[in-house]
Amino acid sequence: MKIKYCFYILLSLPLLTGLTNCQKPIDEPPEYTGPRITANTSIAALKQLHLLNNYEKIMDELIIEGIVVANDLTDNFYKSIVIQDSTAGITLRLDGYALFNVYPVGRKIFVKLKGLWMGDYAGMIQLGAGVDRSDPLSPQLLSIPQPLFERVIVKGPVKQLITSKRVTIQELADTLQSMLITLTQVEFAASDTGKPYADAINKQAVSHTLRTCGTGTVYLRTGGFARFASALTERGHGEITGIYSIFRTQKQLLLRDTSDVHLDGLRCTQAGPKQMFSENFSGQQTDSILQIKDGRNITETGDRYFMARTASGNTYAEITAFATREQSVINWLILPRIDLDFSSNEILRFQTKDGFDNGAVLQVLYSTNYDGGDAPWKARWNKLDAVIAKGSISGYAKDWINSGDISLHSIRGKVFIAFRYEGNDPPAQIGKLTTTFRIDNIQVFGN
Template identity: 45%
Template sequence: MEIMKLIVISKFFIGCFFLQFLLQGCIKQFDLPPAYEGTSVQANTSIRSLYDSHIAGNAEKFVDGEIITGIITANDENDNFYKTIVLQDSTAAITIRLDGFGLSAHFPLGMRLMVKLNGLWMGEYGGMLQIGGSIDRSDPMFTELLPVAAPLFSKHLLGVQMEAMPNPIDVTYHQLNDSLHSRLVRLSNIEFAIADTAKSYGDPINKLTISHSLKFCTGGTVYLRTSGFSSFAAITTPSGSGAIVGIYSEFGSQRQLMIRDTNDVQLKQNRCLGIGPSVLFFEDFEQAIPNSILKLPNWNNLAESGKLFYQVQSHQNNQFASISALGTNESALISWLVLPSIQLNQTVGEQLSFLSRDAFDNGASLQVLVSSNYDGKGQPWKARWTNLRANFSKGASGGLGPSWVKSGNISLSNLNGLIHIAFRYTGSDLGVPAVKKNTQFWVDDVKITSQ
């Protein structure tokens, strides 16, 4: 496929992925595609081939008469998808940006749609490959993919007929990958994190998009994003487990899901029963930005003494939290990594577990602590903490330890209410090698469960 290429630097994602206007009364009329009339036009390429031809970071104009077809699996019917439709064929799915309101009346779910791509553009918007009508180069630092203008709908979009909706693809946490971008998927054995239950899906007052954590019962997190403009923004999230259907996406390394309406959410079972202990919290650091200071929602990464912070590192395709005083040239280092708050009032038999691994051990220490009076915002060293007995990897003085070490199941059952768990590293890197304590520690798969 001969295409024109233009290198694009993706804009930093600011605010809500799908914005909406406060006033929608002045809706422009646009030329509609011929609906349900059939067409002699035939697709000559697949959606998967578009992904295969795309060069990451580029915007590409279609000039060779490419035509795709597929079934519409998402639209703006309930205002959670803004000025977009999602088209899926047997190979893949892609989002099409359209500059119009009330799209669902003319592009309903289940419609087979032909898209004449000649003259349109393909590029990245919010990190996702999408189809648009043009590009905006007014900002010399960025090139933006713009939606297809309303007067061009009838030229490029041909409604063929109504068909059965494709069945969502059943996938597990570990099967989620970029080949599923924009696909209709079903995630089973999943539930909202306790902190995200009984919360409104979106923010209908301030019209803000809200992300809620969805936890797989066997471990792993996906974030459900809901627009504050959606018709169901004020509805509260359920507390049970079950299955959820939605359009899968990724922003950076964060795995995300968007639903069409609350019928996509079928969480009516007891929380994770029959699948082992109920997972109250799980973090494997796979969604964190690699090779950077660790930053995750509601976590605190703070230095009590010195300027050492926990980092995100990877080894053998696995990400984890890492810390070492090596190279700091500081005499006294104390660094804290504090988990988000955990509510224990409604659970019993809670246990904490994690994995650790050490390297070049020369005496630095890593502890795991618990507090019932830390507010989650201030300096943790000013709160009261209790040391928890855990197995830590240690003694690998000549290099990296041979394997990850399990902490064991650390009981939290004597605690109630809101608690915080923290890792505290103590080390130094000043003076002759004999007095330095700059052991490197890795931490992964932090999990809190209940019976």
């Protein structure tokens, strides 16, 4: 028994030695290099497939990659993220909340496009999951539902380098849609300084005018739910970083946070634009016929005038042919005479809303031979190219539409500017043109 016992011990010793000698060092985990997926098209190439005011379902196995440059961290980008690659940017509509936790700014993501839809909202190209056609007159791009996020979006590495493109207002172009840009040499218009970025009480979006020391402008738009809505706009001059957007013909900048605002310099000097005329109707008596000092409010046909109306504490001009039972309703709201002989690069700006639009027309005209009398239609008037609100057929527009910068530079001498409304309200139920138009914040600037 002793021999056998010793034999077992001797056999065990080499085995233990072998086990000890076979131990390997613990391997370090491999460095994370991102998901095993590759983009096969660019964002710019994808957007080239879109036809304005249409919706396209993507049927091919296309994949784009991009870095998140905006999300819902401050609630100014509602249920959406914005990504960009080296060629372009695009907005993804996502039906979820707190997206910033999963898609922080600086994260690279890959988007599998097959089965998704591409459309545009007032010209801004977006990606979604389908099209809601319940209202044939106003189809809407559907957001990608949260259960599909992981299937459609592949998360990549975080803290990727983001560099905004530095541009001036004059360099803004459609190719910059949904891209992170830094607008240089800008300041808020004097009337928009020291104002809340948005209406935090009523949760209403607000657009503020950004200008240069020349004549270019763009609108900084902020939603009423933004966490910085109640913060006040700065008074200095400098640069602002944000996402470039458009709404129809309006150029807009969407702010991610007030930390992207750097207006520390001196405002434009005496050589910059000066306000030559301003009217916001704040001094008008509500529900009364408008009276502008040295201006005119004239009815050409039909018993109707431009009226002062008030909503949410804001007073504006309003005109409509509704309930007049007139075959023709033509009205003129004429601004005081403006002398353009001692200025240059003049521009006109204003805002409009429409309601129950069925085809009545609001035009902006100017005349250099109107005598200021009771018959403006006897003078020669020329049309100004302005953006006028339209298309709100089932109610009143929610947002004010900016006219854009309307150049008066080619006009010399003393000039009258007029808003001319033309509609009707015949007894017959067909052929009515009774659209309601609202006008506010009329301004003329020049150097």
